[in-house]
Amino acid sequence: MTTKFAPEAPANCPLCPRLVAYREEVAVKEPDWFNGAVPSFGPEDAELLIIGLAPGVTGANRTGRPFTGDWAGDLLYATIDKFGFSTGTYDARPDDGLKLKRAMITNAVRCVPPQNKPVGAEINQCRPFLAARIAALPKLKAMICLGKISHDST
Structure with a gap:
């Protein structure tokens, strides 16, 4: 699988206007928080990839x-x-x-969505980052999808 996208979205990713607006709204209230597209966590030689839905507002965001x-x-x-x-x-x-x-954790959608509910266009817009992440793991043997959106996006 080849892709022109990097495996990680830039922290200030501009692709989804609703998610950008929500990130900026949260950043006004919580300026010391990360408030960006959350990168994957784990080594590049991971054999296992765990794929979640999206960052939680008070968690990964x-x-x-x-x-x-x-x-x-x-x-x-x-x-x-x-x-x-x-x-x-x-x-x-x-x-x-x-x-x-030997494991990495990522999300199907990299930015926090309002009410933890991304819309279809946002999921589709972020999918190339997930595809690039998967393609960039040369030792990948297994993936675990946490939830329907994660599964469908993967």
């Missing part, structure tokens, strides 16, 4: 790391650790020292 800072991350990172895909300790902060090994 705040911290800049997928599934970090919300309840879904508490469950996901404990499971990743249980199966030997991480070192260090997850502490819901991007500077907690947690490292993934």
